Amino acid sequence: MVELAIDNKISRTSIDDPTALPCMTPDAMVGSKPFLAAPDHNTKLGFPGELVDDWKEKAIARMGYLAETNKAFKVYLDTCVKCGACTDKCHYYMGSGDPKNMPVARQDLLRSVYRRYFTFAGKYFPKLVGAVDLTREVLDDWYSYYHQCSQCRRCSVFCPYGIDTAEISMAARDIMDHIGVGQKYCNEIIGKVMDVGNNLGLNAKALKATMEDLEEDLEDETGLEIRIPVDEHGADILLITPSADFFAEPHIDGLMGYAKVFHAAGASWTVSSYASEAANFGMFIGSEENTAVLCNRIRKAAEDLGVKRIIFGECGHAWRVAYNFLNTLAGPFDFLDQNYPIPQHILEYTWDLIERDQLTFDKSKNDEYRVTFHDSCNVSRASRMGDKPGGQFDIPRNVLKAVCNNYYDMPDETIREKTLCCGGGGGLLTDDLMDIRKKGSSPRMHALQQVERDFGVTHMVAICAICKTQFAKMMPEFGFDREAILSAHQLVSNAIVLEGQIDEDDDDDEDMEPEMNGASATGDGS
Amino acid sequence: MSYEVNGATVEHDEEGYITDLSAWNKDLAALIAKDENIDMNDEHWEVVNFLRDYYEEYQIAPAVRVLIKAVKKSMGKEKGNNKYLYTLFPYGPAKQACKIAGLPKPTGCV
Amino acid sequence: MISTLYALLFYVATFLLVAGVSQKIWIYWRTPSPLKVVVTPAPTTNTGVVLRMAREVVLFESLFKSNKWIWVFGWMFHFGLLLVLIRHLRYFTNPVWWWVSLLQTVGIYAGFAMFLGLTGLLIRRIVVNRVRYISAPSDYLMLLLLMAIGFSGLMMRFVLPTDIVAVKTFFLGLLRFNLQPLPMDLPVLVHLGLVVVLMIIFPISKLLHVPGLFFSPSRTQADNAREKRHVGAAPAGR
Numbered sequence: 001m002v003e004l005a006i007d008n009k010i011s012r013t014s015i016d017d018p019t020a021l022p023c024m025t026p027d028a029m030v031g032s033k034p035f036l037a038a039p040d041h042n043t044k045l046g047f048p049g050e051l052v053d054d055w056k057e058k059a060i061a062r063m064g065y066l067a068e069t070n071k072a073f074k075v076y077l078d079t080c081v082k083c084g085a086c087t088d089k090c091h092y093y094m095g096s097g098d099p100k101n102m103p104v105a106r107q108d109l110l111r112s113v114y115r116r117y118f119t120f121a122g123k124y125f126p127k128l129v130g131a132v133d134l135t136r137e138v139l140d141d142w143y144s145y146y147h148q149c150s151q152c153r154r155c156s157v158f159c160p161y162g163i164d165t166a167e168i169s170m171a172a173r174d175i176m177d178h179i180g181v182g183q184k185y186c187n188e189i190i191g192k193v194m195d196v197g198n199n200l201g202l203n204a205k206a207l208k209a210t211m212e213d214l215e216e217d218l219e220d221e222t223g224l225e226i227r228i229p230v231d232e233h234g235a236d237i238l239l240i241t242p243s244a245d246f247f248a249e250p251h252i253d254g255l256m257g258y259a260k261v262f263h264a265a266g267a268s269w270t271v272s273s274y275a276s277e278a279a280n281f282g283m284f285i286g287s288e289e290n291t292a293v294l295c296n297r298i299r300k301a302a303e304d305l306g307v308k309r310i311i312f313g314e315c316g317h318a319w320r321v322a323y324n325f326l327n328t329l330a331g332p333f334d335f336l337d338q339n340y341p342i343p344q345h346i347l348e349y350t351w352d353l354i355e356r357d358q359l360t361f362d363k364s365k366n367d368e369y370r371v372t373f374h375d376s377c378n379v380s381r382a383s384r385m386g387d388k389p390g391g392q393f394d395i396p397r398n399v400l401k402a403v404c405n406n407y408y409d410m411p412d413e414t415i416r417e418k419t420l421c422c423g424g425g426g427g428l429l430t431d432d433l434m435d436i437r438k439k440g441s442s443p444r445m446h447a448l449q450q451v452e453r454d455f456g457v458t459h460m461v462a463i464c465a466i467c468k469t470q471f472a473k474m475m476p477e478f479g480f481d482r483e484a485i486l487s488a489h490q491l492v493s494n495a496i497v498l499e500g501q502i503d504e505d506d507d508d509d510e511d512m513e514p515e516m517n518g519a520s521a522t523g524d525g526s
Numbered sequence: 527m528s529y530e531v532n533g534a535t536v537e538h539d540e541e542g543y544i545t546d547l548s549a550w551n552k553d554l555a556a557l558i559a560k561d562e563n564i565d566m567n568d569e570h571w572e573v574v575n576f577l578r579d580y581y582e583e584y585q586i587a588p589a590v591r592v593l594i595k596a597v598k599k600s601m602g603k604e605k606g607n608n609k610y611l612y613t614l615f616p617y618g619p620a621k622q623a624c625k626i627a628g629l630p631k632p633t634g635c636v
Numbered sequence: 637m638i639s640t641l642y643a644l645l646f647y648v649a650t651f652l653l654v655a656g657v658s659q660k661i662w663i664y665w666r667t668p669s670p671l672k673v674v675v676t677p678a679p680t681t682n683t684g685v686v687l688r689m690a691r692e693v694v695l696f697e698s699l700f701k702s703n704k705w706i707w708v709f710g711w712m713f714h715f716g717l718l719l720v721l722i723r724h725l726r727y728f729t730n731p732v733w734w735w736v737s738l739l740q741t742v743g744i745y746a747g748f749a750m751f752l753g754l755t756g757l758l759i760r761r762i763v764v765n766r767v768r769y770i771s772a773p774s775d776y777l778m779l780l781l782l783m784a785i786g787f788s789g790l791m792m793r794f795v796l797p798t799d800i801v802a803v804k805t806f807f808l809g810l811l812r813f814n815l816q817p818l819p820m821d822l823p824v825l826v827h828l829g830l831v832v833v834l835m836i837i838f839p840i841s842k843l844l845h846v847p848g849l850f851f852s853p854s855r856t857q858a859d860n861a862r863e864k865r866h867v868g869a870a871p872a873g874r
Contacts, residue, residue, distance in 0.1 A: 035541075067667075068667065069668060069670065070667065070668070070669070071664065071667040071851060071853055072669065072852075072854065074664065075664055075848050075851045075852055075853070078660070078844045078845075079842070080842065081775075081842045081845050082767070082770050082771055082772070082775050083699070083710065084703070084761075084764065085698075085699055085706055087766035088703075099769045099770075102770065104770050105769065105770050121837075121840050121841060125774075127773065128772070128774050129772055129841075130774070153675055153854075156675050157698065158698055158699075158701055159698060160698050160699040160702075160710075161845055161848060161855075162692075162852040162853075163852070164673065164675065167673065167854075184540075192633060199634025199635065200632060200633060201586055201630070201633065203585060203586065206585065206586045213589075213591075214591070217595075242635055243634055244634055244635040247589045247632065248590055249590050249591065251636075252589060252591050277634075279634070279635055288670055315635075323861055324671065324673070324861045324866075325671050325861075327861055327862065328671055328865060328866045328867065329671075341862050342862060343862075380676070381675050381676055384676055384859055388680075389676065389677035389678060389679065389680060390677040392676065392677070393677075417676075417677060429635055432540070432541070465634075465635035465636075466635045468635075469635050482612065
C-alpha cells in the first residue's frame with residue numbers, strides 16, 4: 001500500500017524508533033479472541049451463563065444504563081471529534097497495524113452502536129455519522145478488539161478531551177458480561193478470589209507452607225529470622241500483594257525484599273489468607289459490583305486482623321484500584337491509623353525509610369545489573385505515590401538509584417506518563433492471547449533494545465505482577481534472557497544490609513543464578 | 527475435547543488441562559507430553575511426581591521457587607534452577623509441567 | 637419574504653442551540669462519576685484542576701503533546717474562530733463595545749487563519765491514512781460546512797461587499813423583535829443560511845466536544861482519592 005505524505009510514519013528500524021508504526025493492515029487481528037467463560041464462571045459473578053436470547057435488547061439497555069450512570073462513558077461517547085491524535089498511540093496498533101487497534105477506532109466499535117440507538121443523528125442519518133446496528137458481527141468485533149486493549153490509558157494522555165479508551169473497554173466488557181459473553185481468564189479468576197482469596201487459588205494451608213519455605217530461605221541467606229507472617233492478629237501492617245508474589249519468578253524475590261525491609265524497620269506486619277490478592281480483575285471487566293466485592297475482602301481482613309495500616313505490594317492495576325477505588329468502594333477506613341496514607345504503596349514505605357536513613361545498602365551487590373525501569377501503565381496514569389504529582393515516577397527511580405549503581409532510563413516517549421504497556425495488562429495475560437501480547441510488547445521491547453545498545457542495559461525492573469510475568473515470557477522472544485526482568489524489591493533485597501546478617505560474599509557458587517545464590521550460601525540446611 | 531488413552535476418554539479444557547483430576551495416569555501424562563513435544567525422561571517424571579505429591583498435600587501447585595528447591599535437592603545444585611526447568615519444560619515449568627501432571631492450570635498474573 | 641424566513645430560522649436555530657446545548661450540559665452535569673478516574677499525573681487541588689483545564693482550553697496542551705500538525709491547524713482554526721466571533725459582536729451591539737472595535741482588524745485576519753486551519757485539518761483527514769480510516773461522512777461535511785461559512789464571510793468582506801449596515805439593522809431588529817429587511821446578496825444569504833445549519837446541528841453532533849471538554853472526568857477530577865473519599869453515587873446495578 002502506498003503511504004501518503006505527511007505523518008504516515010512507517011516503521012524504520014524499531015530499535016531506533018520504538019514507537020514507529022507498521023503498515024496499516026485491516027483485520028490483521030480480527031481472529032484474536034480469548035476463550036469464553038464457562039457458564040458457572042459467569043453466573044458466579046451475577047451474569048447470565050450463556051448468550052441470552054434477547055441479547056440485543058439487553059445489550060442496548062445496559063449501554064443506556066451505563067450512559068445514565070457513568071459520566072465518563074457518556075461524555076466520551078459524545079465528545080470525540082475524530083481528530084486522530086490518539087491513532088498512533090496504542091502499543092497494540094504499533095505492534096499489529098490493525099486499524100481497529102487505534103484507540104478511536106476501538107471506541108468507535110461501541111460508539112457507532114451508541115449513536116444508532118441513542119442519538120438523533122444516528123437514528124435518522126446512520127450512514128452520515130457512521131452509526132451501525134448491533135449485529136452478531138459487531139458483537140464478535142467487540143469481543144475480539146475489547147480484549148486487545150490493556151486499559152493502559154496511554155491514548156487518554158494525548159486526547160484533547162481526555163477520552164479514556166479504558167473506560168469504553170471496561171463498559172464494553174460489562175455489557176458483554178450482562179448478555180452472557182464473559183472472558184474465561186478474568187471471570188474464572190474473580191470467582192477464585194471469591195472462593196479462596198486470590199487469583200491463584202492458593203489456600204491458607206499452602207500459603208502458610210510457602211511462606212515458611214521462604215522464611216527458611218531468608219534464614220539460609222542472612223542467618224536472621226526474617227518472618228513473613230500469615231494471619232497474624234494484632235499486627236500493625238496488613239500487606240496486600242498480588243498472589244503472583246507467592247508463586248512466580250521474579251515476583252517472589254520481590255516479596256522476600258518486602259520482608260527484609262519490614263524486618264529492617266522492625267515493623268509488625270502480616271499477610272492475610274482471606275485477602276491474599278492485590279489484583280482486582282473486577283476492574284478489568286468494568287464491573288463495579290465485583291470490584292467492590294473484592295475490595296471489601298481487604299477491608300474485612302484489615303478489620304478482622306485489627307491492623308492499623310494497609311500496604312500494597314508491587315502490582316499495577318491493583319495499585320490503581322487501591323489508590324483510587326478502595327476508599328470509595330470499601331471505605332471509609334476510619335478504623336486505621338490516619339497518620340499514614342490509606343493505603344500506602346510498598347515503594348512509598350521503603351523510600352520513606354531510605355529518606356529517614358533507616359536502611360543501609362551495599363549498592364555493589366547489584367553491580368552485575370545495569371538496569372532500567374519500566375513504568376507500569378496503571379501506576380503511571382491512574383495513581384500516585386508520595387505527596388506530589390509524578391511521585392509514581394520518581395519514587396521507584398529514587399529507590400532503584402539508592403540500591404544500585406547503574407541506572408539508565410529508556411527513551412522519553414516510552415516512559416513516565418507516556419510509558420508503554422507491557423502488552424499483557426487489563427485481562428490479556430493469558431496464553432490464548434499470546435499473539436497480541438507479543439505484538440503489544442514489541443514497542444517496549446524495542447525501547448529496551450535501544451538502551452541495551454546505547455548503555456549496555458542488562459535488566460529491566462518492573463513493579464507489577466502482570467508486567468513481570470509478561471516480560472519473563474517476552475524477553476526470550478526479543479533476544480533477552482528470561483531472567484532479565486526483575487522486581488524492584490528484588491534489587492532492594494540484594495543490596496540491603498541487615499543488622500547481624502552473615503556475610504555471604506565468599507560464596508563459591510560462581511555458576512549459580514544471582515537469584516539462587518542466597519539459598520545455597522549455607523550449603524542448604526533443609 | 528478429550529484425550530483417548532488405553533481405551534478411556536479423558537475430557538480436557540480448551541488448553542489441554544484435564545478436567546477430572548482423578549482420571550490422570552502415567553500413560554495419559556505421556557500422551558499429553560507428546561502433544562507438547564516433550565519426550566518424558568526420569569527427570570521429567572521426577573518433576574511431575576513432585577508436583578502431584580505437592581498437589582495432594584496442598585490442592586495447588588507449588589511456587590516455582592519451591593519446585594526449584596525440590597529439584598535441587600534431588601537432582602543436584604547444577605540442575606536446581608529456573609533455566610534447567612525450562613530446558614525440561616520449554617513452555618514454563620509451572621504451566622506445562624502442571625498440564626502433564628494432570629493439575630489445574632495456575633491462574634492469575636503468573 | 638426571505639428576510640422573514642431568515643428571521644424565523646434564526647429564532648428557531650437559536651432556540652434549538654440554546655435548548656439543546658443546555659439540555660446536554662444538564663445531562664453531563666447530573667450524570668454521576670461513580671469512581672475516581674482522573675488521568676495522572678494530575679493536580680491534587682481544585683485550583684490545580686482549574687489551571688489544568690485552562691491550559692487544555694487555551695493551549696490545547698494534550699493535543700500539543702500528541703501531534704504538532706493537528707495542534708497547529710486545530711489551534712489556528714479555533715482561535716481564528718474565537719476572534720471572528722468576537723468581531724461579529726459588532727453586528728449585535730450598538731454602540732459597539734470598545735474592546736470589540738479594538739479587535740476589528742485582527743478579527744479579519746483571524747478569518748484567514750480559521751480558513752487555513754480548516755483546510756489543513758481537511759487535508760490531514762484525507763491524506764493521513766489513519767485519520768481517513770476513522771472518518772465518517774459527517775466528519776468531512778462538518779469541516780466543509782465551517783469552510784463554506786468562512787469562505788462566504790471572507791467573500792463578503794473582500795470580493796462582493798454587502799450592505800453591512802443593513803445586516804446590522806437586521807440583527808439588531810431580531811434582538812428587539814422588530815423585523816428589518818436583509819440585503820438580498822448571495823454571499824450574505826449563503827453565509828447566514830449555513831450558520832443557521834451549524835447552530836441547529838450543534839447539539840446533536842460532535843460539536844458537543846465544546847461542553848464535553850468541561851465534563852471529562854479524566855481531566856476535571858483532582859488527584860486526591862486518598863485524602864478525600866470520593867463518593868460517586870449511582871452504584872451500578874445489575
